[in-house]
Amino acid sequence: MTRVSQPHAELEALLDRIPVLQGHPRTVVELPGGLTNQNLHVTTPVGDHVVRRFRGDAALLGIDRDAEHLNTLAAAAAGVGAPVVDYRPDLGVLVIAYLDGMTFDNASFAVPGNVPRVAEACRRLHAGPRFHGDFDMVRRRTAYRRTVAERGYALFAGYDDHEAAWQRVAAALAVDAPTSVPCNNDLLAGNIVDDGSRLWLIDYEYSGNNDPAFELGNTATECELDDDQVAELTACYFGRETRRDLARVRLQALASQYGWSLWGAIQASASDLDFDFLAWGQERFDKAAATFRSPDLERLLEEVTSGG
Structure with a gap:
């Protein structure tokens, strides 16, 4: 982390408001x-806070800042999110309480007992107050793909070659889809904080009511879980181990990869941040393409639609 001991005038003026x-x-x-x-x-004699300054084109990326605020409040009410201290859309700022703990990294999932703890934290969030707005990666991917086409952004070679297979995945996920629950939808390891006794889930930019299997699948792929860890996370969350649950989580991981890769393509063209968004998106597309080409795809589609 970078210490900013003497904030520049603009930041100083912002914090003073x-x-x-x-x-x-x-x-x-x-x-x-x-x-x-x-x-x-931001540390003061009266407390520690996190000031989240918004950046990027929220509309272009499908971010609703008002919904983020409301859903952060709901996550706090569920006992899994940081308390909200202030929301100033006029300043482009959300202020939350600072959570004193260790931030997860991908290796944290290998620590014995941590996978069940993540599953339990997800269950607490999902059992909490419903969120403002819904999140469905099938619809979001369509919107992102349209944005890429309309704006002429660069796209990964071979992306559209998997359209037919993607439609089959979307259709399979629609069969007996579960009731949606309030989901973070972006549970990277860095959005999980361990205070020593329980886990907290932060960052609700992409939050919305969604299939709980997407929460698990997205976390599985973003945190590089191995097959055994994905199976453990799924079984701990659902309280049982079934092929259908695990297949649904794996297909939602595929949806995460295929959809978020387009987010990377959009950011690569639209963002002025010094970050290799194209490589970020390419990595996710490569994962998706490998699954589309894999013989396992047919099995996953069958298990999701037929149960077992």
Whole structure:
């Protein structure tokens, strides 16, 4: 993380407009990550907060900042999200309480007991108040693909070659789809915080009511879980081990890869951040393409639609 001991004038003026931070000496540390936010850990004599400064084209990326605020409140009410301190859309800022704990990385999932803890944290979130708005990667991928086409953004070679297979995946996921639940939809390892006794889930930019299997599948692929870990996460979440549940999680992981890869393509053309979004998207597309070409796809489609 980067310490910002003497914030520049613009940032100083911004923080002075946030009531909880006004009139206090401050230490500001920029937290890592945050491709569509700048996250600042601000310490004052009266408390620790995280100031999330919005950046990027929210409409282009399908982000609803008002929904993010409401859903962060709901996650806090569920006992799994950080409390909301202030929301200032006029300033492009959401202020939440700082959670004192260890932020997960991908290796954290290999620590014995952590996979069940992640499953339990997801269940707490999913059992909480319903979110504002829905999230469906099938519809979102269509919107992202349309944006790429309309704006002439560069796309990964061979992306559209898998359209027919993708339609079969979308159709299979629609069969006996479960009731949607409030989902984070972006549970990277860095959005999981361990305070030593329980896990907290943060960052609700892409939150919405969704198939719980997408939450698990997205986490599985973004956190590079191996086959045994994916099976454990699925069984711990559902309280049982069935081929159908596991196949649904794996197909939703595929949906995550194929859909979010387009997010990378859009950001590669639209963002001015010094980050290789094209490589980020290519990595996810390559994962998706491997599954589309795999003989396992037919088995997954059959298990999702026929049960077992």
